[in-house]
Each structure stands twice: as C-alpha cells, then as structure tokens.
Amino acid sequence: MLPQERAEEILTLHAAGWSTRAIAASLGHSQNTIRGYLNGDRTPGVRAPRPSLLTDLLANYCRQRFFEDPILRPSALFREVTQLGFEGSRATFYRELAQRRLPPPDHRPADPNKDSPQALADDGIAKTPRPFVPALQRAPVLPRRVAPLAGEPLISYLTRLAHANHLTVSEVLAVLPTWFSTKVNNRNDRAQHHALVPETADALLALAHLTAITTTSLARALPAFRHNDEASPLRATTACRRCTARRGINERIAVHLPAHQKICTRHRIWLSDPGQPHLDLAACPEITIAQLRANRLLHRHKPQQLMLAYQAAIREVPPWPRSPASLPAHWRYRLLILQSTNHGKGTPDDHDAYIDAAKYPDAIALTAAMLTPKTGRNP
Structure with missing residues (x-):
C-alpha cells in the first residue's frame, strides 16, 4: 500500500x-x-486484498462443524482443516473465520442444558469445597458398577456414578485426583490442557480402580481422556434411547459421537441433532445399510475427508420438493414408512429429521462416488 x-x-x-x-x-x-x-489494479491508500486460503468448500465444512459441535474450539477445527489441505497458519485461519463471520476463536455459545441436572451438579461442584479425606480412604471401590456411554461427557458419567451409589458428585470427586475437578469445571472437557496431559494416565487408573472398569473401556467411551491429536470430528447428539434403556437410564444423555455416525446400527435408530426426536429405522433397512457403507469408507479415508465429501454430496442431492406429488418414488416410499412407524411415538409428521433420513442413502452413495476411484468396485 x-x-x-x-x-x-x-x-x-x-x-x-x-x-x-x-x-x-x-x-x-x-x-x-x-x-x-x-494498470489501475491498486488504489493509493488501500491495501491490496490478500487471497483467501479458506476455500468455499472448507468454509462450508467449518460452518457445518460449528453447527454439529457447539463447543468445538477453533484450534481443534484448525487441525481438521489442515488435514484437508489448508496451507495457512493458525492466525490466517482465525482471520478467515472472522472475515466469513464464522465463530471467532473466543466463541463461547450459550449452554442449552444450563438448567439440566448435570449442569446443576456441575454448579454444585464449583460452590462446594472438597472435604478432606484421609489417604487410606482415597482408594475405594464403589459397590455399584456403572458403565459409561460412548461419547459421554465426564460430568455426566460422574453424576450417574454418584447417583447409582447414593453419593453426591462432590463426594466422588473427593476420592479422585484433582485432575477430575479441573476437567469437570471446564465446559469443554475434551480440551486437553498441556498441564493436564502428564496426569491423564494416573487419573484414568484412579477412575478404573474406583469403578472396577478397565482403563481401555473408559478411555474408549469418555472423550475427556483422549489426546487432542487422537480426536476425530465429533457431533453433538443424544444417546440412542434403546442403548440407554438397556442400562436402566430413563433420561436423555447428551453425547459426542463421530461426526459421520448418524445412526445407531445396533438398534437402527436415527440419531438426530440435540433436542430433536430420534427415528426408528427398522422398516427402512437401506438407511442403516448406508451408515454401514459410510463406516467402510473410513477404512480408506480420513474422517475429515469423509465429512467434506458428505457435505459436498448433500449440496449435490436435489432439494426436497415442496409438493408431495413431486417427490421421487423412493423418497416418497421412505417418507411414508418412516412417518407411519414413528407417528405413534409422538414424532410430528412434518419434522425435518424425516427428510434428512430419507435423503441419507442417496447422499452416502454420492459420497462414495466422490471418494472412490472408478475401478468398478463398490465400497
């Protein structure tokens, strides 16, 4: 300039x-x-615009990731887009987010579950001082064994563990290392601060001893014990109602599952976004088969590549017609089957989850075509 x-x-x-x-x-x-x-390409006193390194495709990926994961940190998203080919620095990425009016690095969305029992328990932790417990009492084994759900937040699991053993969350934290108090007081317990990383292994062993559950099972289910480098894209949803019912859980449990996982394949349940009803897919097996096909694609592609191709496929799939008479035959069939199956369970017939589920097999087929070379072999 x-x-x-x-x-x-x-x-x-x-x-x-x-x-x-x-x-x-x-x-x-x-x-x-x-x-x-x-040549007139530059104007005196005006700095030449920098070329954007964040393409429209990556920008749409970031926008969808922020929507699917409300507590996603831009630093974690930066690691994802780097694996997708973004060549800029972290500062450049943050500047691109601000220019495109995406959540900035200090974005802290409001907690939709601030009045939930888990949040109230979290508030109680912050306000209640930890009682002194002698060293000999710091290694008990709780009588009631409570298994964690896949993707369950740490505070949710500790709350269920305490209630099952007729304890308070503060009493459970009192016999655990201070690592747990630090994690549960952080709204995003998936974020691993560098000061907590050396203590993670000891904290995992302490929780395994307290619950009589193996460290492998706890680390696989609870995202709080995963390192940042091991984290794959996650989406916020609620656990499958049948999976929770098998464990005697009556309330909805918020979880963070892999971003590509839209269906509980074990019970054939469509896992909608938080606050939206789940759908029974038993009468539409092709939707569950599409989820299995997406899982197979992960054998040859990274999760970020799969999600990027899936979002591109969603935009390529024809939009849902306004008139029911204009619906393709296979969409109309799926829609009628899903509505008739789930109407008796209180799900409105005009809910968007029906449309998302009905279009899902087409989107996955197009995703596979984008990712798989034309070798004549189906993934």
Missing part, C-alpha cells in the same frame, strides 16, 4: 517516459507494485 503522493509520483514518471524498471529502481519498489498502480 502506497500513499497518494507516491502513487502520483509513479504516474508522473511513467508519463515522462520512464520504464517500469527505472521507476522501480528509483523509488525502491518492486516492478509488480509499479505495474499494479500503472
């Missing part, structure tokens, strides 16, 4: 017959800069 006086000097020298090289040597600027002002 050059001031108005210097730009006028460039034009004056050029009008006097000076060459671009001579003007650049005389004024100490590059020839490209001189050509920019001579």
